[in-house]
Amino acid sequence: MADCPGIFLLAQMKDGGLARLRLPGGRLSAVQVRAVAEVARRWGNGVVDLTNRANLQIRGLPATLPDAAVARLDAAGLVPAMRGADRLRNITADPLSGLDDAVDVGPLVAALDAALQSADLDGLSPKFAFVLDGGGRSRIAGILHDVGFVACPEGFRLSLGGTLSGDVIAAADVVDRALAEARAILASGIRRPGRVGRVDPWLGPVPQRDGAVALALDVPVARADADLLDRLAGLAVDGLRLTPWSAVVLPGIPAERVAAVVAASGLSTAVGQRVVACAGSTGCERGLADTKADGRRLAAAFGGRGAGTVHLAGCAKGCAHPGVAEILALARSDGRYDLHRQARPATAGTAWAEGVGPSEMIEQLARAS
Ligand code: SF4
Structure with missing residues (x-):
């Protein structure tokens, strides 16, 4: 994929332009969801992907998003006031924030989003990521981030790339500190994103x-x-x-x-084997198999059964799941898959089963689970 698309810079994919909508804290109103659906239907191919930073990607668009589509998103409040900051709004928070007993970081998400739009952060990578963890069940600081804040009884502890410092920061100072750390990392020219523990998915x-x-x-x-x-x-x-x-x-x-x-x-709440798949051959020039379609078949076959992650990777880049998966299905040039256990695409090693198609994969995984 081209480097970090946004609303005003689309990635050019096999199935057309791809726009990423950044949703600080992962939140959308019903009106905004309908606006995304309309844009996807009218100007795209109707497909919308969820990202592993809780954003959305509209696929199958023209090379640039037409003005009318931008206006539709803008009317729904999905376009930042400062358009130049569009790709910097990478702020992840616990989806339960403000609903459960953990610290509500919603106001901090909004304040940091506003600050990022007025801050002078020229040159900051559009991959630069902030996380705000109120201490809820999702353990959201386990997502890859550059600068994070993790709630503690006295305030928030600062995480620089997953390393927690001894500093305790008052909520009122979080936004200033986030910008200061971003500027320091920008000045150093060295990013070291990391995680605090692991995210705990739930359904x-x-x-x-x-x-x-x-x-x-x-x-x-x-x-x-x-x-x-x-x-x-x-x-x-x-x-x-x-x-x-x-x-x-x-x-x-x-x-x-x-x-x-x-x-x-029409969706499931069953907790079981989690199937992740990249864009695959229908959406990416490098894709060797239709990972999305094969992954759907797999998910339908295993809903609520088994455990762990099955990662269908269209090539060794492994965009959908950078970490180790319990089962890795790595696509081959003949459109079939090699299966690996406890592996990541770049270092997959010896396959446990070679050249399997989707139906055989379901059988293999049923035997293995
Ligand atoms: S893993 Fe390979 S095929 Fe899949 S989206 Fe990334 S580059 Fe494309």
């Missing part, structure tokens, strides 16, 4: 403080389409929140409505 209903339920639904292989987005917008009570593990959270659902909402969504 299904989670009780909120107010008695309602936050319902996390799995989006198979992180691929949605305009119809699914419209359906989710219609089910939303209090907007949507995206997660880095390709789930959509619907906050504010009455407990007695959970089963009906799950059924109407």
